[in-house]
Amino acid sequence: MKNTHASPIAARGPADHNVRDQIVAAATDHFSRYGYEKTTVSDLAKAIGFSKAYIYKFFESKQAIGEMICANCLREIENDVRAAVDAAEHPPEKLRRMFKTIVEASLRLFFQDRKLYEIAASAAGERWQATVAYEERIRDLLQEIVQQGRLSGDFERKTPLDETTKAIYLVMRPYLHPLLLQYNFDNTEEAPAQLSSLVLRSLSP
Incomplete structure (x- = not known):
């Protein structure tokens, strides 16, 4: 299940779908490897090369991702x-x-x-x-x-x-x-x- 196409659910912030897709792709990879509970927003930010604050411009929480x-x-x-x-x-x-x-x-x-x-x-x-x-x-x-x-x-x-x-x-x-x-x-x-x-x-x- 590697479909990372973003849906409107729980999305917010700038209308940059490429960034949203990139965040979802990184999150999918991390969750597949380490599980949802063990992955933090900081882990995702590090993997993508964004700041945690920047991710929060697109998603209000880890649950939203x-x-x-x-x-x-x-x-x-x-x-x-x-x-x-x-x-x-x-x-x-x-x-x-x-x-x-x-x-x-x-x-x-x-x-x-x-x-x-x-x-x-x-x-x-x-x-x-x-x-x-x-x-x-x-x-x-x-x-x-x-x-x-x-x-x-x-x-x-x-x-x-x-x-x-x-x-x-x-x-x-x-x-x-x-x-x-x-x-x-x-x-x-x-x-x-x-x-x-x-x-x-x-x-x-």
């Missing part, structure tokens, strides 16, 4: 999920692919960038804006799929849409929430297929 990195990591997962969903033609297959890809992408973050995953876990536990926004977008995508399935006749229409969406999201949540995923490793191979099949049976008209 961490939140941008977290947003980038979660955006990569979301992009993978949307690509998988868009590649499917019918709503039931879209739902299956959504389950499968969320698990695969989340596991990839955990095993390839463990220290960055720890930032995501911390962010989820403290309800940082980046994770709240990510969860909202995932729920929105899920609702889109359910609506498409109702229009196509694949899914039942009696249950209120928001109730259906929330219920399915709660089924998926242990595999997309960073804090919960670490307790569900034993089921990650079977869970996507089994859970999506269960949900699809419940959605049958």
